[in-house]
Amino acid sequence: MSTAPSAVDLLLEDGSGRRPRADARRNVERLVRAAREVAAEGGGEITAHEIARRAGVGVGTFYRRVSTLELLLEAVLAEVLGEIIVRADEGLAHPDPWEGFSAFASSYIRLRNELCDLNHALGGTLDHARAELRDRMSMLVGRAQDAGLMRADITWEDVAFLLVSVSTGGHTVGLRAGELQWDRNLRVILDGLRTPEPAPLPGSPPTAAVLTG
Template identity: 75%
Template sequence: MSTVTAVDRLLDDGSGHRPRADARRNVERLVVAAREAAAEGGEITAHEIARRAGVGVGTFYRRVGSLEVLLQAVLGEVLDEIVAAADQGLADPDPWTGFCRFAGSYIRLRNELCDINEALGGIIDHERTVLRDRIRLLAERAQAADAMRTDVTWQDVAFLLVSTSTGDHTLGLRAGALQWERNLQIVLDGLRTDHPSTLPGDPPRLPTT
């Protein structure tokens, strides 16, 4: 899958002209700042992104036009990276290794994805189908190789992966270093167990219309 970076999306005015080096550097800084703010759960505003990027608000609007334009470009970049990680997982000769590598990348990138999508008012639609298909293929491939328990559906897997991403505090406890990575490893071990318990209830499903 070919990917287009957020910087290239923002600088493509259809003329084919190369932007000045300083203009490209400023756009690169703004993209990095937007992704950092999203990854940290920080405030996603034009002023905050400009501050993180070390540029003035005037430069922000001159280079990217609006906060919405910047975030849409970044959202596209993050989605492309998630799909690319899934395709790399599917290409791995070891289905379980491929699934695990995708899982780690997905959780890291999903935090950015959700914060940016929320800031845009929730615009992801078609892309959800693409991501669901990749998770289904990865899970089914691992199950076909007897690397993942078969009583778990790919829909379960989607929920399980998301459940590993936690907040900083619970019950007065502070999350440890690499907490979500620890959570993910526990989930992955549970997906491989040779002696699973009977699962209660029904698997997740798409809402009916």
């Protein structure tokens, strides 16, 4: 089973083998959490000033602890990708191929937004790591199909695009997303991949948005 790398450890590693001061580690932990928050929200520019603000530290502390924005984002990108791979390995180890695939899909749709925003901010550096993720997705889909638990007329590439379609925005055609909207979307996708009985939808349906201005 693979282990996700820690962005904090990657940033604090200086080759000396010495333990960093507790306050230094706390500041780096705050910066990593803040960077992930910004990336998870998506749609905006990831800046050192915004990360520092959310972390509750000054910009000077930001650069003293992580040197550059790129180094911070590279470490966080490695951490998020590692978490996705761990979730995939857990899915492959699950005794039920369908439950393993479903659990991975639920984790993936949330982590993917962070991954894509970080990758975009770094100019597409994820290219070299895509093979590892593709292999895991292919194995998860193949395992479920071999067990007769997923329709056989689709490919893992189809599944990759279907999972991307789950993570919609918060509004569309005057509607506001319902509670657990992504979970509802995912349940419909999963039921389309599986036969014969659909599962109950989680959360509530979308509602009309209150328009202002």
